Amino acid sequence: MSVIQFRFPWVRDRADAARDEIRLLERLRSGDEEAFVTLVGRHHDSMLRLAKTFVHSHAVAEEVVQETWLGVLRGIDRFEGRSSLRTWLLAILVNRARSTGAREARTIPASGPEGFVPAVDSSRFDASGAWSSPPEAWEEAVEDRIGATALRAEILSALAKMPARQRAVVMLRDVDGLRGDEVCQVLDLTPVNERVLLHRGRSRLRQALEDTMQGATA
Amino acid sequence: MSLLGPAEIPCQEVVELVTDYLEGTLSRGDRRRFEHHLAGCPHCTAYLAQMRETLRLTGRLIPEDLSPEMQREFAAIYERWQAGG
Numbered sequence: 001m002s003v004i005q006f007r008f009p010w011v012r013d014r015a016d017a018a019r020d021e022i023r024l025l026e027r028l029r030s031g032d033e034e035a036f037v038t039l040v041g042r043h044h045d046s047m048l049r050l051a052k053t054f055v056h057s058h059a060v061a062e063e064v065v066q067e068t069w070l071g072v073l074r075g076i077d078r079f080e081g082r083s084s085l086r087t088w089l090l091a092i093l094v095n096r097a098r099s100t101g102a103r104e105a106r107t108i109p110a111s112g113p114e115g116f117v118p119a120v121d122s123s124r125f126d127a128s129g130a131w132s133s134p135p136e137a138w139e140e141a142v143e144d145r146i147g148a149t150a151l152r153a154e155i156l157s158a159l160a161k162m163p164a165r166q167r168a169v170v171m172l173r174d175v176d177g178l179r180g181d182e183v184c185q186v187l188d189l190t191p192v193n194e195r196v197l198l199h200r201g202r203s204r205l206r207q208a209l210e211d212t213m214q215g216a217t218a
Numbered sequence: 219m220s221l222l223g224p225a226e227i228p229c230q231e232v233v234e235l236v237t238d239y240l241e242g243t244l245s246r247g248d249r250r251r252f253e254h255h256l257a258g259c260p261h262c263t264a265y266l267a268q269m270r271e272t273l274r275l276t277g278r279l280i281p282e283d284l285s286p287e288m289q290r291e292f293a294a295i296y297e298r299w300q301a302g303g
Contacts, residue, residue: 041283128228156279
């Protein structure tokens with residue numbers, strides 16, 4: 001069971017969301033400009049964030065998103081509804097971003113052999129592997145302690161420090177709410193790879209919040 | 219990672235299993251050992267709670283709305299496309 005709550009009011013459940021998207025697609029196919037702008041608005045932020053994990057410049061990332069939408073307009077009849085619209089869009093985006101990144105010749109290294117990075121620094125365990133510096137229970141809500149604005153900045157900063165593929169996986173899963181199999185499809189990853197990247201990314205996020213909570217206490 | 223050895227898992231290994239646990243991809247035996255450890259370890263219980271809280275907060279990042287300027291830009295893209303551009 002997912003612990004993530006969708007924060008999109010229109011994604012109360014997946015079936016609802018899918019029906020809604022199908023209606024928008026039908027309007028788009030019949031030439032409704034407003035449906036297009038609505039669809040773009042829903043997906044633009046996710047698409048731009050994902051594009052930025054493939055190319056360096058913000059301007060190039062925006063171009064990739066625009067090209068993706070043009071491709072969608074030209075190929076809208078090819079969408080068969082076998083995957084969710086979002087997964088389909090993001091997969092097209094990744095293809096474009098990869099080829100643009102290659103043309104730019106500044107592609108962010110695909111995986112970067114990061115090696116094993118522990119979820120928690122080994123200095124916090126004793127020789128037997130038991131906690132010597134254990135995490136404290138967060139009794140107070142994190143938002144109350146550090147404030148919503150600072151919290152947002154912390155999370156974004158921790159995401160920005162991650163290697164590109166780790167960041168892509170964590171954002172797709174935990175910010176955009178895609179399922180693991182959808183992320184594998186979008187990023188062309190094996191389930192095991194996806195979980196490893198997710199694990200490292202989530203562990204970093206937790207550590208960043210723990211550091212912030214401790215800083216706020218001191 | 220295999221946990222077929224000793225029944226007790228040290229905390230340092232438990233934290234590496236948290237994602238597989240939340241994803242539901244631990245084997246039944248590993249899941250039992252994981253939960254058995256949690257039942258007796260308040261620190262790892264706190265760790266798991268922190269992880270769940272981290273996911274909840276990350277899931278609440280609000281996407282940026284399309285600015286009016288971008289809306290106009292995409293409307294223009296659409297019109298060019300419809301005009302056969």
